[in-house]
Amino acid sequence: MIIKNQLKCTLLFVITIVGILGCNSTPTESKDSALDIEEEYSDEKYSEEEYSDENANWLAGSWGITQRVDGGYKLDQSVDAGTAHWVAGAEKIIQNLPSSGHVITSFTHPAHAFLFTLRDNDNVDVAAIHPDMVPQLENEQIIFDVINVYRKAGKKVILYLNAAGPSMITDNDPENEREIKAAWEKYYNTQWKGDEGAAWRYLVEGYAKRFDGLVDGYWLDNVRKLPGSLSDFVDTLRSVDPTLAIGINEKKAYFNDASGEYLYVDSDGLDDQDGTDYKIIKHVPTNKYEDFTAGHITPLGRGAPPNSWGYEEYTIPDMQESAWDSYNGNKKVLKHGWFPIRSTWSSSRSDLVFGIEQAYRFTRKITDAGAGITWSTTQDKGYLSTDEMDIMIEIENRITQTPKANYETYQRPVGAYLLGETP
Secondary structure (H helix, E strand, C coil): CHHHHHHHHHHHHHHHHHHHCCCCCCCCCCCCCCCCCCCCCCCCCCCHHHCCCCCCHHHCCCEEEECCCCCHHHHHHHHHHCCCCHHHHHHHHHHHCCCCCEEEEECECCCCCCCECCCCCCCCCHHHHCHHHCCCHHHCHHHHHHHHHHHHCCCEEEEEEECCCHHHCCCCCCHHHHHHHHHHHHHHHHHCCCCHHHHHHHHHHHHHHHHCCCCCEEEEECHHHCCCCHHHHHHHHHHHCCCCEEEECCCCEECECCCCCECEEEEECCCCCCCCCEECEECCCCCCCCCECCCCCCCHHHCCCCCCHHHHHHHHHHHHHCCEEECCCCCEEECEEEEECECCCCCCCCCECCCHHHHHHHHHHHHHCCCEEEEECCEECCEECHHHHHHHHHHHHHHCCCCCCCCCCCCCCCCEEECCCCC
């Protein structure tokens, strides 16, 4: 605790000096994910010996699952409907999946930057901005209870935080959510002289303080729509705890061919129903602030299935080649992949696309290489969806054998090919 407090003091001193020198905030996807920004990145590899220990070391070689918890008024609705069984769901996960090392759960409601799992905030009376942003006081205990189930079992906890703020609300959203946006605009214009970025950071900091000591990292979504600067936002989180491991979903990198052009998957196989050509995601650092790659796959709306054969031939082999990389030599960053197990990120009603063999192969190849993988599992009334749990239990059973059970060798699907290849 003494070391942690010393780190916090040091970080706060650095942030203060930077602010004095004039580092001011500057304004900088579908709701489920940010669209990619094409960006050049270095392919140069860095040995682990060149770096001191980094915040994401605990994620290396770990496999984990996702348990999303509702936020704001949606959490109250779930409780009222009798479907809020997340604590029992977490206990079931612990019982069935003891070898999983981490979980991603919720700071904000999935894809909603304006609905929070906690009510009380150390900095701001969020309910006074708009009551629908937060749950009833008795319901905020749910996320604490879920986190404590995982912590008692020795698992690391990452919080999903949509970083876009309430301004992400559009005219197509429900009326009460549009009211939240108007109330938020009134708040930061009157209380913060129009500085939305500063207002947003202050609000987020108030919740981060309440989670301090309970969580090990953050997965920041929708960062392209973040009010203010990314550096200031990350500094805000690190001022609460400098040891946090942070992943940032802002930009994406994709594989290129020998001439420097993007590779595209033309066909996923003989039964490919979507003719859209899509790029193949590459899990490498895309900014200097993250500790592990966000691992977001090629956006689903671009025709890429979550279990694309392109990931088997390019994305995962790259993770196997080197589990750690660096963005322009700044620091060591762990390669991490977050894979939806269904055709959508969070709906248990969408089609299950992974089978046992492929899911186990993904998990083994990535963890054996010392990288990290999280399955974007979905919930049914707070419990892990039954068909997904069956797959996770089989991964658990196989990965804990001595020696570990073999996985089926990958074979490209019949009729699958890249753009420009001869079918």
